Amino acid sequence: MSDVSLRQLEYLRAIARLGSVTAAARELFVSQSTVSTALTDLEAALGVALFVRTPRGMRLTESGRHALAVADDVRASLEQLRESAHREREEVEGDLTVGCYATIAPILLPKVIAEFSRRYPRVRLSFVEAAHGALLDDLLGSRIDLAVTYHYELASVRPPTGVATQWLRSDPPYALVPVDGALSAKEELTLADLATEPLILFDLPPGGDYFLGLFDRAGLTPNVRFRTGSFEMVRALVARDLGNALLTQRTVLERSYENLPYATRELDIRSEGLGIEIMRLAGRKPVRRVQAFIDVCREAVA
Numbered sequence: 001m002s003d004v005s006l007r008q009l010e011y012l013r014a015i016a017r018l019g020s021v022t023a024a025a026r027e028l029f030v031s032q033s034t035v036s037t038a039l040t041d042l043e044a045a046l047g048v049a050l051f052v053r054t055p056r057g058m059r060l061t062e063s064g065r066h067a068l069a070v071a072d073d074v075r076a077s078l079e080q081l082r083e084s085a086h087r088e089r090e091e092v093e094g095d096l097t098v099g100c101y102a103t104i105a106p107i108l109l110p111k112v113i114a115e116f117s118r119r120y121p122r123v124r125l126s127f128v129e130a131a132h133g134a135l136l137d138d139l140l141g142s143r144i145d146l147a148v149t150y151h152y153e154l155a156s157v158r159p160p161t162g163v164a165t166q167w168l169r170s171d172p173p174y175a176l177v178p179v180d181g182a183l184s185a186k187e188e189l190t191l192a193d194l195a196t197e198p199l200i201l202f203d204l205p206p207g208g209d210y211f212l213g214l215f216d217r218a219g220l221t222p223n224v225r226f227r228t229g230s231f232e233m234v235r236a237l238v239a240r241d242l243g244n245a246l247l248t249q250r251t252v253l254e255r256s257y258e259n260l261p262y263a264t265r266e267l268d269i270r271s272e273g274l275g276i277e278i279m280r281l282a283g284r285k286p287v288r289r290v291q292a293f294i295d296v297c298r299e300a301v302a
Contacts, residue, residue, distance in 0.1 A: 151275035
Protein backbone atom coordinates (compact mmCIF):
# COMPACT_ATOMS: atom_id res chain seq x y z
CA MET A 1 0.00 0.00 0.00
CA SER A 2 1.29 3.49 -0.84
CA ASP A 3 2.20 5.87 1.95
CA VAL A 4 -0.51 8.12 3.37
CA SER A 5 0.60 11.70 3.98
CA LEU A 6 -0.47 14.17 6.62
CA ARG A 7 -1.39 16.59 3.85
CA GLN A 8 -3.83 14.04 2.38
CA LEU A 9 -5.46 13.65 5.80
CA GLU A 10 -5.68 17.42 6.10
CA TYR A 11 -7.46 17.60 2.74
CA LEU A 12 -9.78 14.74 3.79
CA ARG A 13 -10.83 16.65 6.93
CA ALA A 14 -11.42 19.84 4.97
CA ILE A 15 -13.57 18.15 2.31
CA ALA A 16 -15.61 16.32 4.95
CA ARG A 17 -16.20 19.54 6.89
CA LEU A 18 -17.01 21.79 3.92
CA GLY A 19 -18.73 19.26 1.64
CA SER A 20 -16.81 19.93 -1.56
CA VAL A 21 -13.36 19.87 -3.12
CA THR A 22 -13.77 23.45 -4.34
CA ALA A 23 -14.57 24.81 -0.88
CA ALA A 24 -11.69 22.83 0.65
CA ALA A 25 -9.24 24.17 -1.93
CA ARG A 26 -10.42 27.72 -1.29
CA GLU A 27 -9.99 27.39 2.48
CA LEU A 28 -6.55 25.75 2.16
CA PHE A 29 -5.34 28.25 -0.47
CA VAL A 30 -4.42 25.56 -3.01
CA SER A 31 -5.78 24.67 -6.41
CA GLN A 32 -8.85 22.46 -6.83
CA SER A 33 -6.78 19.98 -8.84
CA THR A 34 -4.28 19.68 -5.98
CA VAL A 35 -7.02 18.68 -3.53
CA SER A 36 -8.74 16.40 -6.05
CA THR A 37 -5.48 14.61 -6.87
CA ALA A 38 -4.62 14.20 -3.19
CA LEU A 39 -8.04 12.66 -2.52
CA THR A 40 -7.70 10.27 -5.47
CA ASP A 41 -4.23 9.21 -4.26
CA LEU A 42 -5.53 8.70 -0.73
CA GLU A 43 -8.42 6.53 -1.91
CA ALA A 44 -5.97 4.52 -4.04
CA ALA A 45 -3.60 4.11 -1.10
CA LEU A 46 -6.39 2.88 1.18
CA GLY A 47 -8.16 0.85 -1.49
CA VAL A 48 -11.60 2.25 -0.62
CA ALA A 49 -13.91 5.04 -1.74
CA LEU A 50 -14.04 7.77 0.90
CA PHE A 51 -16.81 9.92 -0.58
CA VAL A 52 -19.92 9.59 -2.66
CA ARG A 53 -20.18 12.41 -5.19
CA THR A 54 -23.73 13.84 -5.26
CA PRO A 55 -25.27 16.95 -6.88
CA ARG A 56 -25.37 18.48 -3.40
CA GLY A 57 -21.72 17.84 -2.64
CA MET A 58 -19.43 15.19 -1.21
CA ARG A 59 -20.87 12.71 1.28
CA LEU A 60 -18.66 10.42 3.36
CA THR A 61 -18.97 6.67 2.87
CA GLU A 62 -18.74 4.31 5.85
CA SER A 63 -15.05 3.83 5.05
CA GLY A 64 -14.74 7.61 4.79
CA ARG A 65 -16.17 8.09 8.28
CA HIS A 66 -13.64 5.62 9.68
CA ALA A 67 -10.82 7.37 7.82
CA LEU A 68 -12.01 10.76 9.11
CA ALA A 69 -12.00 9.49 12.70
CA VAL A 70 -8.43 8.29 12.26
CA ALA A 71 -7.46 11.62 10.67
CA ASP A 72 -8.95 13.47 13.65
CA ASP A 73 -7.00 11.23 16.04
CA VAL A 74 -3.79 11.85 14.09
CA ARG A 75 -4.39 15.61 14.22
CA ALA A 76 -5.05 15.46 17.98
CA SER A 77 -1.88 13.42 18.53
CA LEU A 78 0.15 15.89 16.50
CA GLU A 79 -1.33 18.76 18.49
CA GLN A 80 -0.29 17.06 21.72
CA LEU A 81 3.19 16.48 20.32
CA ARG A 82 3.44 20.09 19.19
CA GLU A 83 2.28 21.40 22.55
CA SER A 84 4.67 19.15 24.47
CA ALA A 85 7.52 20.84 22.60
CA HIS A 86 6.47 24.13 24.23
CA ARG A 87 6.13 22.90 27.80
CA GLU A 88 9.51 24.21 28.86
CA ARG A 89 8.19 27.70 28.10
CA GLU A 90 4.89 26.95 29.91
CA GLU A 91 2.97 28.21 26.87
CA VAL A 92 -0.57 27.26 25.89
CA GLU A 93 -1.30 28.30 22.32
CA GLY A 94 -3.12 27.40 19.11
CA ASP A 95 -6.74 27.56 17.90
CA LEU A 96 -9.68 26.77 20.16
CA THR A 97 -13.35 26.82 19.14
CA VAL A 98 -15.93 26.60 21.92
CA GLY A 99 -19.62 25.88 21.39
CA CYS A 100 -22.21 27.08 23.88
CA TYR A 101 -25.96 26.67 24.25
CA ALA A 102 -27.52 29.97 23.20
CA THR A 103 -29.05 30.96 26.56
CA ILE A 104 -25.96 30.02 28.56
CA ALA A 105 -23.57 31.95 26.30
CA PRO A 106 -24.35 35.61 27.17
CA ILE A 107 -24.80 34.90 30.88
CA LEU A 108 -21.79 32.71 31.67
CA LEU A 109 -19.37 32.76 28.75
CA PRO A 110 -18.11 36.39 28.84
CA LYS A 111 -16.58 35.92 32.30
CA VAL A 112 -14.91 32.68 31.21
CA ILE A 113 -13.62 34.16 27.94
CA ALA A 114 -12.19 37.22 29.71
CA GLU A 115 -10.31 35.16 32.30
CA PHE A 116 -9.11 32.58 29.77
CA SER A 117 -7.87 35.30 27.41
CA ARG A 118 -6.02 36.99 30.27
CA ARG A 119 -4.24 33.77 31.26
CA TYR A 120 -3.61 32.39 27.77
CA PRO A 121 -3.22 35.30 25.32
CA ARG A 122 -1.52 33.09 22.71
CA VAL A 123 -4.64 30.96 22.21
CA ARG A 124 -6.78 32.09 19.27
CA LEU A 125 -10.21 31.61 20.83
CA SER A 126 -13.49 31.63 18.94
CA PHE A 127 -16.98 30.50 19.90
CA VAL A 128 -20.36 29.58 18.41
CA GLU A 129 -23.83 29.68 19.93
CA ALA A 130 -26.44 27.08 18.98
CA ALA A 131 -29.06 24.62 20.18
CA HIS A 132 -28.06 21.42 21.98
CA GLY A 133 -28.37 19.08 18.99
CA ALA A 134 -26.36 21.36 16.72
CA LEU A 135 -23.59 21.60 19.32
CA LEU A 136 -23.43 17.81 19.60
CA ASP A 137 -23.22 17.49 15.80
CA ASP A 138 -20.47 20.11 15.65
CA LEU A 139 -18.51 18.36 18.39
CA LEU A 140 -18.76 14.93 16.76
CA GLY A 141 -17.83 16.51 13.43
CA SER A 142 -14.75 18.19 14.99
CA ARG A 143 -16.03 21.64 14.05
CA ILE A 144 -15.75 22.68 17.70
CA ASP A 145 -13.33 21.47 20.37
CA LEU A 146 -15.80 21.37 23.26
CA ALA A 147 -19.31 22.50 24.14
CA VAL A 148 -20.93 24.08 27.19
CA THR A 149 -24.56 23.00 27.31
CA TYR A 150 -27.32 21.66 29.52
CA HIS A 151 -27.56 18.09 30.72
CA TYR A 152 -30.92 17.01 29.35
CA GLU A 153 -32.52 13.74 30.40
CA LEU A 154 -35.24 13.73 27.77
CA ALA A 155 -36.48 11.13 25.31
CA SER A 156 -36.16 13.73 22.54
CA VAL A 157 -32.42 14.15 23.17
CA ARG A 158 -30.16 11.49 21.67
CA PRO A 159 -27.51 10.07 24.01
CA PRO A 160 -24.11 11.73 23.43
CA THR A 161 -22.30 8.56 22.32
CA GLY A 162 -18.57 9.09 22.04
CA VAL A 163 -18.70 12.16 24.27
CA ALA A 164 -17.21 12.70 27.73
CA THR A 165 -18.87 15.21 30.07
CA GLN A 166 -17.82 17.24 33.09
CA TRP A 167 -20.41 18.71 35.44
CA LEU A 168 -20.30 22.44 36.19
CA ARG A 169 -23.40 23.31 38.21
CA SER A 170 -27.19 23.01 38.36
CA ASP A 171 -29.63 25.92 37.85
CA PRO A 172 -33.24 25.61 39.03
CA PRO A 173 -36.03 27.00 36.84
CA TYR A 174 -37.73 30.24 37.88
CA ALA A 175 -40.73 32.24 36.68
CA LEU A 176 -40.93 35.56 34.84
CA VAL A 177 -44.19 37.50 35.30
CA PRO A 178 -45.45 40.94 34.24
CA VAL A 179 -44.97 43.51 37.02
CA ASP A 180 -48.71 44.16 37.19
CA GLY A 181 -49.81 40.65 36.21
CA ALA A 182 -52.21 38.37 38.04
CA LEU A 183 -49.33 36.42 39.64
CA SER A 184 -47.02 39.31 40.54
CA ALA A 185 -48.45 39.68 44.08
CA LYS A 186 -47.17 36.22 45.04
CA GLU A 187 -43.62 35.84 46.34
CA GLU A 188 -43.41 32.20 45.27
CA LEU A 189 -45.28 30.41 42.52
CA THR A 190 -46.27 26.85 41.71
CA LEU A 191 -46.63 25.23 38.32
CA ALA A 192 -50.38 25.11 39.02
CA ASP A 193 -50.36 28.92 39.30
CA LEU A 194 -48.61 29.22 35.94
CA ALA A 195 -50.87 26.66 34.24
CA THR A 196 -53.88 28.92 34.75
CA GLU A 197 -52.32 31.85 32.85
CA PRO A 198 -50.93 32.35 29.30
CA LEU A 199 -47.38 30.97 28.97
CA ILE A 200 -44.53 32.24 26.80
CA LEU A 201 -42.62 29.03 26.09
CA PHE A 202 -38.86 29.19 25.54
CA ASP A 203 -38.61 26.62 22.75
CA LEU A 204 -34.99 26.44 21.57
CA PRO A 205 -34.58 22.65 21.23
CA PRO A 206 -34.80 20.85 23.52
CA GLY A 207 -35.66 23.64 25.98
CA GLY A 208 -39.37 23.54 25.22
CA ASP A 209 -39.52 19.81 25.96
CA TYR A 210 -37.78 20.39 29.29
CA PHE A 211 -40.19 23.09 30.48
CA LEU A 212 -43.29 21.27 29.22
CA GLY A 213 -41.98 18.17 31.00
CA LEU A 214 -42.10 20.02 34.33
CA PHE A 215 -45.83 20.59 33.86
CA ASP A 216 -46.42 17.06 32.56
CA ARG A 217 -44.80 15.45 35.60
CA ALA A 218 -47.06 17.58 37.81
CA GLY A 219 -50.14 16.41 35.87
CA LEU A 220 -50.71 19.86 34.38
CA THR A 221 -51.22 21.22 30.88
CA PRO A 222 -50.00 24.81 30.41
CA ASN A 223 -51.79 27.37 28.26
CA VAL A 224 -49.00 28.08 25.74
CA ARG A 225 -49.72 31.39 24.06
CA PHE A 226 -46.44 31.95 22.22
CA ARG A 227 -43.32 29.90 21.49
CA THR A 228 -39.89 31.39 20.79
CA GLY A 229 -36.32 30.19 20.61
CA SER A 230 -35.03 33.60 21.72
CA PHE A 231 -34.12 34.21 25.34
CA GLU A 232 -34.54 37.97 24.82
CA MET A 233 -37.91 37.55 23.10
CA VAL A 234 -39.21 35.66 26.13
CA ARG A 235 -38.25 38.54 28.41
CA ALA A 236 -39.66 41.13 26.01
CA LEU A 237 -43.06 39.42 25.71
CA VAL A 238 -43.39 39.02 29.48
CA ALA A 239 -42.48 42.70 29.97
CA ARG A 240 -45.26 43.53 27.48
CA ASP A 241 -47.76 41.69 29.74
CA LEU A 242 -48.42 38.98 27.13
CA GLY A 243 -47.90 36.04 29.47
CA ASN A 244 -45.63 34.41 32.03
CA ALA A 245 -42.54 32.31 31.31
CA LEU A 246 -40.01 29.86 32.72
CA LEU A 247 -36.23 30.15 32.32
CA THR A 248 -33.12 28.88 34.08
CA GLN A 249 -30.49 31.54 33.31
CA ARG A 250 -30.91 34.90 35.04
CA THR A 251 -29.88 38.39 34.01
CA VAL A 252 -28.80 40.97 36.58
CA LEU A 253 -31.27 43.56 35.32
CA GLU A 254 -34.93 42.57 35.11
CA ARG A 255 -35.71 44.70 32.07
CA SER A 256 -36.30 43.92 28.39
CA TYR A 257 -34.52 45.42 25.38
CA GLU A 258 -37.32 48.01 25.31
CA ASN A 259 -36.33 48.98 28.89
CA LEU A 260 -39.64 47.63 30.20
CA PRO A 261 -39.59 45.90 33.59
CA TYR A 262 -40.73 42.40 34.47
CA ALA A 263 -40.62 40.49 37.74
CA THR A 264 -39.08 37.14 38.69
CA ARG A 265 -40.44 34.64 41.19
CA GLU A 266 -39.05 31.45 42.67
CA LEU A 267 -40.84 28.18 41.92
CA ASP A 268 -42.13 25.91 44.67
CA ILE A 269 -41.22 22.66 42.94
CA ARG A 270 -39.09 19.65 43.80
CA SER A 271 -36.39 19.86 41.17
CA GLU A 272 -32.62 19.74 41.29
CA GLY A 273 -32.65 22.09 38.35
CA LEU A 274 -31.09 21.84 34.93
CA GLY A 275 -27.47 20.82 34.98
CA ILE A 276 -24.79 22.61 32.97
CA GLU A 277 -21.89 20.54 31.68
CA ILE A 278 -18.91 20.59 29.34
CA MET A 279 -18.87 18.05 26.52
CA ARG A 280 -15.75 16.91 24.68
CA LEU A 281 -14.86 13.93 22.55
CA ALA A 282 -14.19 10.81 24.58
CA GLY A 283 -11.30 8.41 24.06
CA ARG A 284 -8.57 10.99 23.59
CA LYS A 285 -6.63 13.09 26.03
CA PRO A 286 -7.55 16.78 25.62
CA VAL A 287 -4.76 19.02 24.32
CA ARG A 288 -3.51 21.61 26.80
CA ARG A 289 -5.59 24.54 25.57
CA VAL A 290 -8.78 22.46 25.80
CA GLN A 291 -7.97 21.35 29.35
CA ALA A 292 -7.01 24.92 30.25
CA PHE A 293 -10.41 26.19 29.08
CA ILE A 294 -12.18 23.46 31.03
CA ASP A 295 -10.25 24.42 34.17
CA VAL A 296 -11.08 28.13 33.82
CA CYS A 297 -14.71 27.29 33.08
CA ARG A 298 -15.01 25.18 36.21
CA GLU A 299 -13.49 27.96 38.34
CA ALA A 300 -15.68 30.72 36.90
CA VAL A 301 -19.00 28.89 36.49
CA ALA A 302 -19.16 26.23 39.22
